[in-house]
Amino acid sequence: MDFNDTPQEAEYRAKVRAWISEAAREYEGLPEPKSQDDYVARQKSWQRKKYDADYAGLTWPKAFGGQGLGPMNAIIFSQEEARSAAPTGLYSIGLGMCIPTVFTHGSKDVIERFVPKALEGSEIWCQLFSEPIAGSDLASIRTKAVRDGDDWIITGQKVWTTFAHLSDYGIIVTRTDPAAPKHKGLTMFIVDMHAPGVEARPLKQMSGGADFNEVFFDGVRVPDAWRIGAVGDGWKAGLTTLMNERLAVGGKPRNSPGWRTLMDLARGIDTEQGPAIERMDVRARIADTYINDEGVKLTQMRALSALSQGKTPGAEQSISKVVVAKTMQDMAAFALELSESAGFAAGEKDSELARLQGAYMWSAGLRIAGGTDEILRNIIAERVLGLPGDLRPDKDTPFNEIVPL
């Protein structure tokens, strides 16, 4: 056993490290972007550099403008990217989830029109799946698309759409046949986010921030040529996207508080029972947090190791998010309680307490995003352990008999 790169991996790492350190130098020491336009411009410039240097779409087939490399190359590249000042994030949804769906299920014309522009970064993408009444039960989508000559007219509402306000295009799942059972009446399209009738509004979260949008579609016209997959195959296309999402929403968010935070905090607190760090309940919580968070990290190392050996990672990867989110919530609540009143009073900006309060608020959302704790446990039980699926009484019923549309 070892944690070292193979010779080929080491060689690739050295090559990309050299390129990134040169290419990302201009971003070093930059202040936070002053405006949304600044943010987008910075992200676009980095994506363009990668595109020009053949570092974009590393794992995509060459036919779609990718580099045709293995997953380890992409992992090594993003590890090296993360060590640098390179501005990343804006393309995670589009290039990570949307475009692989487009080139898996889209027509030749659609691929030629959209994939290169997405890859060079000039067009930004979002994913329009969830609705207020279709979250865990994603197939109960109500946003309608009605055929009108060579076009479709889309009406409805999407929610939790990351980057919708910055996006040029999106992939949207709509109901095209309300008389079919719910999984069967869906169709996916590409939608122009600047088209008349599209309105993206920031959605203010419980935590106070607005990291997502709700998006309204009021008679938005989409050409049939922009359909992704066959009419009625929207669920299948959506699963391709979600598989890519589950790969992405996994580990503990970088720089989020963890066992070290709790340890540092406990060192500075004196309690009636003595220094907090010497209290057994505190030490037990530090240990639990370590076991969960580092256990997930080590589980991801197992997956990386499998990829590095050219094998398929095991099902154990599926535990990541369900562990990380609840661990963050439990640890943050414990740390805030350990701080008594100070943990409740709003922490000073950038202080450790403020970060813990932020983590506590954010963790409630993290337990829902990309599959709730409950859905993820269903998935582990059904797909990994082979237990029978939940009864789904509406599975074969025409959708419009359940919901008047």
Add this chain to the structure above:
Amino acid sequence: MNFDFSDDARALSESARRMLTEHAGPDAARRIMDSDAAYDEPLWRQVVDLGLTAARVPEAHGGVGLSPEESCVLAEEFGRSIAPVPFLSTLLATEALLLAGSAAQQAKHLPGIADGSTIACYAWGEGANSPTAIPATRAEGGRLTGTKSPVADALAASLAVVTAAGEDGPALWLVDLKDARVTPAATLDLVRKHGTITLDGTSAEPLGTSADYQRFIDRAAVILAFEAIGTAGAAMEMAVGYAKDRVAFGQRIGRYQGVKHKCADMYIKLELARAHALYGAWAFAADADELRHAAAAARAASLDAVRFAAEENVQLHGGIGFTWESNCQFYYRRARQLSAALGSRAFWADRLVRALEQRNRAAA
């Protein structure tokens, strides 16, 4: 990166699993539970014939000279099968001899372990003591006095590795059990037979230093983590199998989220434990400084996994699971044995935090 067991280790674990699936398992456990035998002798001969006791013994002493990885994978298979044989006890003694034994001690004891003629046990327990507390058992002029109980497989063993008070804290000693009094000790685990070893000025040889002792319990913790993972996996499989089968309210109970989420939680705890244990196996094999915290996390996480799986396995079975006839009791009782086998979950959680504090100080 290669964060996984070698193909050789996997092959060995598969052959052990095949043999144990055929000859061990709950039926063998029940036979031993109902008898006065200290262990399953025919099964033990198969274990020896397959070369499993020789796996870790160096070739110079009649063994195969395999790596710590093999100890880990075998521990998991014996944990899975709850085989009523003194394999884990003998393996821990083997690891102690490999780590801290002098050339003479190794030459004297390892060949017998390899060929199966020597069964050994590890005797550390004394009342409510933790593994790092100073034991009441003391050495004076090469003689030990004290009582060790309950000691797994003491009734089967001819050789004991004993924890006793040394000059700088607890340390290991070798005792020939024909010089000691060994009597049966009843425990909650009815399958793995335990004994009380009474030492009354019994002659003993020191086995390494107090520092060796600390490293030994870390290595032992990794091996026992794999044993617990094996047992947890078996309990989980039993629960999942029942949930796929049992019908209530007109459907298989595995459809209910109250049931399937318990099974998912068994899997989550098991995989967290496995990740830490694998890290422990790496640190053990590489003799890395990370062993201290890796072993502690592996041991604590594995006890979480086995306890949860054993308890919820009974629960998912309902009333039948609580009967004497059900095999649920084997895992439920074994979970107690595993947690008592080398310091409690709380002890290892604290040792983990100590190790992390030390690393933080060293990094600062």
